[in-house]
Amino acid sequence: MSAVEMVKVTVDGREVEVPKGMGVVEAAAAAGVEIPVFCYEPRLGPPVGACRMCLVEVEGIPKLQAGCTLTAQDGMVVRTAAASEKAAEGQNATLEFILVNHPLDCPVCDKGGECPLQDLTFKFGPGQTRMTFPKRTFDKPIPISPTIALDRERCILCYRCTRFSSDVAEDGQLVARNRGAQTQIATFEDEPYDGRFSGNVIELCPVGALTSTQYRFEARPWEIQNVPTVCGLCPVGCNVHATTREGKVKRILSRNHPEVDQGWLCDKGRFAYPHLYADDRIVDPLERVRRRGFGELSWDDAIDRAEALIRGAQGRIVTALSGSETVEQAYALAKLLRQGAGAHSAVLPEATSDALDAFRAPLSAIADAEIIVVIGDEQVADRAPIVDLWIKQARRNGARVEIVAQSNYLTEALEEAARSSDRVVLIWSGRAGGGGARLAELAHRLGLEGKPGCAAFNLPSTPNARGVADAWAAAADGDEENPEPIALLIVSGDEAAADPAVRALAEQAEHTIAITMFHGLAVGWADLVLPGTSYLERDGSLVNLEGRVQRVRRSVIPPVPDELAWISTLAERFGVELSPHAALVFAELSERIYGGMSFGEVGERAELPDRKPYRPPTPAPSAPIPAASPPAEHFVGTLTLHRYRPLFSGPAVERVPELQFQRPEPVIELSVADAERRRIATGDTVSVRSNGTSVELRARVSRALAAGVARIAEEHAADLHREVEVVKA
DSSP: OOOOOEEEEEETTEEEEEETTOBHHHHHHHTTOOOOOSSOOGGGSSOOOOSOTTEEEETTOSSOEETTTOBOOTTEEEEOTTTOHHHHHHHHHHHHHHTSSOOOOTTTOTTTTSOHHHHHHHHHSOSSOOOOSOOOOOOOOEEEETTEEEOGGGOOOOOHHHHIIIIISOOOOEEEESOGGGOEEEEGGGOOOOOTTTTHHHHHOSSSSEEETTTTTTOOGGGOEEEEEEOOSSTTOOEEEEEEETTEEEEEEEOOOTTTTTTOOOHHHHHOGGGGGOTTBOOSOEEEETTTEEEEOOHHHHHHHHHHHHHHHTTOEEEEEOSOSOHHHHHHHHIIIIIISOOOEEEOSSOOOGGGGGGOOOGGGGGGOSEEEEESSSOHHHHOHHHHHHHHHHHHTTOEEEEEOTTSOOOHHHHHHHHHOSOEEEEEOOOSTTHHHHHHHHHHHTTOTTOTTOEEEEOOSSTTHHHHHHHHHHHOOSOOOOOSSOSEEEEESHHHHTOHHHHHHHHHSSEEEEEESBHHHHTTTOSEEEEOOOGGGOOEEEEOTTSOEEEEOOOSOOSSOOHHHHHHHHHHHTTOOOOSSHHHHHHHHHHHHSTTOOHHHHOSSOOOOOOOOOOOOSSOOSSOOOOSOOOOOOOSSOEEEEEEOOSSOSHHHHTOGGGGGGSOOSEEEEEHHHHHHTTOOTTOEEEEEETTEEEEEEEEEETTSOTTEEEEEGGGOTTOOSEEEEEEO
């Protein structure tokens, strides 16, 4: 790699050495000088110079220049508004023009108090206005989606929102229409803005033009607290701030971790927090009462009942985990059941493998990759949405992106290219068990462990699969075995309670204890229901798909006792010493699995652990990813059905009215080849048949889908079996 050429630039009399070609705004920042901006945002790509707020005077150039589009050259002398009367006059005029038609509604604007336009006007703008004529007004607010409102009269046409839509999310749904003074921000053909990342435009907007319908008129900046925590709704673990007021969560904002999320958030993470206040939230323990359904219990009685059920099971206990528990919760439950009650078995959310630690890297490594291979039948955006944005950024940077379905094979050309490149990223996004182990084997086969620029990522289907598995193993005492019959099934978390496979397991068990937040998930089939909490109500830690241990902080006090509190009370009755405090539980398990790292060391910006030497997965994967070989021709008559869980699904999303428009449509996805054979086009109504079951769905032709495979969202797949026939209705 060639050395970066450095140049010397003088900004307001301060000389600084920066890389040649760096923007003058960054060069000024390196010299400790602020150049104000509105439209400029490095994460959106090259600057566009739309707002002209960054005007500077450059020695030798007669006209003022936009600092964001100007690049540093050796010997360049720059004067900002602080040192140049000419630049100050230009900046003052820019602000005056921006404010010509901008409404003075700061007291009622949701951006008031945290608005860049306010701040820069006070710092750089005129002290009073010369404008006495009526200002232009528009109808307001315009709902561009159920989650976002648009006040057009506040818009300053910085184009941050449209650039995010076109250049980052690449959905193309937010556009600027008309020209000149008549330019307006709108959605494409006035359709609702239903992109997976639409909420980011609210944070990008430097004024109050785009606001959250959930947060609108809910709080003012001097009434709120922002709690730094981590999103617990997918395995990425995006860093967020939970804004709270009077003990309630009012909004979720991004908290830029450049290695993990780059400051972006998906709409599920941003808008799903109202599930905390769902109408069917359980706030008291419930017990099945014969002939009378369910009755409420006191917590003392619930602990007594739980103790009796655990003792009566005599060790024939199976625990079904959700993968959304904190590391501390999983460890505490495992220690109670394994060491105190002699429990035999756990149903972990999915298989994990530490073999991938040899190929560990930050998610930001994806953006710098030359070759990206995505393996599996699940869309990356449904499993780990921010990873999809990293892949799109890599593609814009020139990376070769290959999507390989599980039923396909890696071609010889692709293997050869991967072996010869120093920047290869493998991503497993499949449903088959043991995906991490299979991916590690492939990465080793390609020789990636010795290349710092290479990486391999397994995308789990649950937020904390690795952390839960490691914590359960750390507390295990003896080998696991499956009891027959199951005397007691303990269902931990909403995801497990909503899983049909867990429900089927409950039918085999003599008794069931369910830990869940909502009535609809456990009432009717569990013997004892203990209220659960959300990730926003917990202290603890989560392990994301990189293997990064991240700190979760309690944002609000839950309406029920924390799980660690009652688990420690129950553990005491079995003679098991267990602290009710997350920090002390973490300290105990950290000695076993995290090298003694303290709770405080995790910090707000968790560091990524170093790579470990490669060790073959144990046990070895049963079906390694095949080497180069042509795929077999599939049978034309039937297709293999892949059920999938869309991003906007699950117990939390189901309880947020504003997100219902994002729920998956009743469609079946077909490959181009399969659609052509059946003369089916996107939008056609088709009949999907399997073992006497038939459902009608709309077709969607997908170029990313392998031949022989059809995809249907879990909630629309009904009772269809694995092999289906698809015919045009």
